Amino acid sequence: MNECILVVDDDPEIVNAIAITLEREGYRVRRACDGLQAVEACLDPAVKLILIDVMMPKLDGLSALLRIREKRNLPVIVLSAKSEDTDKILGLSMGADDYVTKPYNPQELIARVRSQLRRYTSLGDVNAERRQGLLVNGRLTYDPAGRVLRADGDEVKLTPTETKIVDLLFRHPGQIFPAEEIYRRVWNEDAYSCENTVMVHIRRIREKIELNPKEPDYIKVVWGIGYKMEQH
Amino acid sequence: MNECILVVDDDPEIVNAIAITLEREGYRVRRACDGLQAVEACLDPAVKLILIDVMMPKLDGLSALLRIREKRNLPVIVLSAKSEDTDKILGLSMGADDYVTKPYNPQELIARVRSQLRRYTSLGDVNAERRQGLLVNGRLTYDPAGRVLRADGDEVKLTPTETKIVDLLFRHPGQIFPAEEIYRRVWNEDAYSCENTVMVHIRRIREKIELNPKEPDYIKVVWGIGYKMEQH
DNA sequence: TTGCAATTGTAAGAAAACCGTAAGAATTTT
DNA sequence: AAAATTCTTACGGTTTTCTTACAATTGCAA
Numbered sequence: 001m002n003e004c005i006l007v008v009d010d011d012p013e014i015v016n017a018i019a020i021t022l023e024r025e026g027y028r029v030r031r032a033c034d035g036l037q038a039v040e041a042c043l044d045p046a047v048k049l050i051l052i053d054v055m056m057p058k059l060d061g062l063s064a065l066l067r068i069r070e071k072r073n074l075p076v077i078v079l080s081a082k083s084e085d086t087d088k089i090l091g092l093s094m095g096a097d098d099y100v101t102k103p104y105n106p107q108e109l110i111a112r113v114r115s116q117l118r119r120y121t122s123l124g125d126v127n128a129e130r131r132q133g134l135l136v137n138g139r140l141t142y143d144p145a146g147r148v149l150r151a152d153g154d155e156v157k158l159t160p161t162e163t164k165i166v167d168l169l170f171r172h173p174g175q176i177f178p179a180e181e182i183y184r185r186v187w188n189e190d191a192y193s194c195e196n197t198v199m200v201h202i203r204r205i206r207e208k209i210e211l212n213p214k215e216p217d218y219i220k221v222v223w224g225i226g227y228k229m230e231q232h
Numbered sequence: 233m234n235e236c237i238l239v240v241d242d243d244p245e246i247v248n249a250i251a252i253t254l255e256r257e258g259y260r261v262r263r264a265c266d267g268l269q270a271v272e273a274c275l276d277p278a279v280k281l282i283l284i285d286v287m288m289p290k291l292d293g294l295s296a297l298l299r300i301r302e303k304r305n306l307p308v309i310v311l312s313a314k315s316e317d318t319d320k321i322l323g324l325s326m327g328a329d330d331y332v333t334k335p336y337n338p339q340e341l342i343a344r345v346r347s348q349l350r351r352y353t354s355l356g357d358v359n360a361e362r363r364q365g366l367l368v369n370g371r372l373t374y375d376p377a378g379r380v381l382r383a384d385g386d387e388v389k390l391t392p393t394e395t396k397i398v399d400l401l402f403r404h405p406g407q408i409f410p411a412e413e414i415y416r417r418v419w420n421e422d423a424y425s426c427e428n429t430v431m432v433h434i435r436r437i438r439e440k441i442e443l444n445p446k447e448p449d450y451i452k453v454v455w456g457i458g459y460k461m462e463q464h
Numbered sequence: 465t466t467g468c469a470a471t472t473g474t475a476a477g478a479a480a481a482c483c484g485t486a487a488g489a490a491t492t493t494t
Numbered sequence: 495a496a497a498a499t500t501c502t503t504a505c506g507g508t509t510t511t512c513t514t515a516c517a518a519t520t521g522c523a524a
Binding site for chain 2: 509510511512513514
């Protein structure tokens with residue numbers, strides 16, 4: 001019952017309100033008001049769950065979430081205002097474990113937190129185990145250690161940039177990445193009018209791994225949101 | 233639990249931070265701040281595992297790693313800053329057993345250290361056994377003792393310089409060596425605008441061992457990184 | 465010592481791989 | 495139908511590697 005929960009929102013009042021709700025239930029709470037703080041705060045091993053707003057200034061919730069996921073496989077519950085584009089939020093939040101709209105119902109929030117913690121602590125850090133080793137997805141296998149991608153057993157020759165994109169998508173199957181996010185993570189710089197660049201690289205990768213690049217089975221587009229590696 | 237771990241990084245603060253993390257888990261720690269010290273320190277048989285930064289001044293982590301590997305077959309975990317070119321690092325670190333990015337997550341670091349030590353002590357020094365003897369790779373066989381290379385059974389006449397390069401690549405199949413690194417290890421002096429020299433020698437070797445030197449099967453180039461001996 | 469052949473290094477142009485951009489086509493949504 | 499989004503292709507510029515020729519050096523033998 002001594003579990004610590006990280007609450008992230010740019011509005012301090014909301015953070016406070018949530019914190020009070022959680023503390024009344026016996027949880028410890030850490031606060032952060034933007035994505036950068038969140039990434040840092042989550043390194044504290046005491047933190048066992050994260051509640052995060054997706055729509056934030058600076059490093060937004062999605063980017064933060066992805067970065068956090070790289071470091072620790074914590075349960076993440078996404079918050080979002082009801083007014084915000086539900087589709088978009090949902091699309092982006094696929095990496096999250098649950099999803100709560102603001103204004104939230106305290107009872108419901110607690111219930112979901114409890115549920116996630118139970119699931120997580122009973123299951124343990126499953127992904128940590130399978131983090132090593134070959135990733136298999138239909139016709140494709142990817143060896144993250146050697147950065148070698150194979151299609152039907154044959155090695156696919158990828159350029160450095162292509163490799164980085166494949167690596168990103170393969171390590172997060174099913175998760176949707178906006179072109180902007182892909183750019184940030186592959187080029188390590190801020191994205192500015194880069195969508196076309198990413199798109200062309202995606203095209204070239206498809207040419208190498210898809211049977212029919214025009215109707216891709218693996219690197220799929222999610223309209224208005226981004227790209228994802230389809231799981232087979 | 234009394235195992236000794238060698239930590240190598242040019243930043244003393246990082247060495248310290250890692251050392252504290254490890255010592256809290258009951259490991260003994262030795263420190264080194266550059267590659268030369270690392271090579272020396274690893275001669276101590278108490279050392280059972282090495283944590284090393286790849287990007288270091290003086291003798292960099294890669295060179296040190298290779299030199300260490302020649303002396304002792306220890307598990308090596310490579311450290312690198314996330315900002316550094318991931319492709320390059322990964323390509324160069326293939327000789328390592330594992331790979332951790334800075335800023336590192338202490339939990340994860342410990343887990344990986346434990347995992348490597350477990351694997352190593354249970355498996356024992358397997359590679360030491362097969363280190364001697366004839367190296368066979370597809371059409372090619374290489375006798376490291378007599379320094380004789382054969383292609384389809386016929387001896388390939390190599391010049392002294394060519395022999396040294398072949399020896400290096402054959403002893404580390406699959407591992408990528410930048411031209412710079414090849415120069416350092418074959419000529420035993422610092423590399424400065426040597427890429428062309430190495431390239432020409434590679435060309436001449438290819439002419440002698442490849443069926444089609446323009447599309448080599450054995451000595452392959454890895455774009456933007458270096459050369460490697462492909463395993464068949 | 466001298467001369468020859470093998471070896472080695474350098475330079476420079478050619479070729480290849482890679483990357484980003486632009487612009488029009490195609491597709492999906494509204 | 496209009497707007498937004500994605501696809502597709504082609505091209506130019508850059509980087510990296512390849513290739514070749516030639517000059518310098520070395521080693522060996524006459």
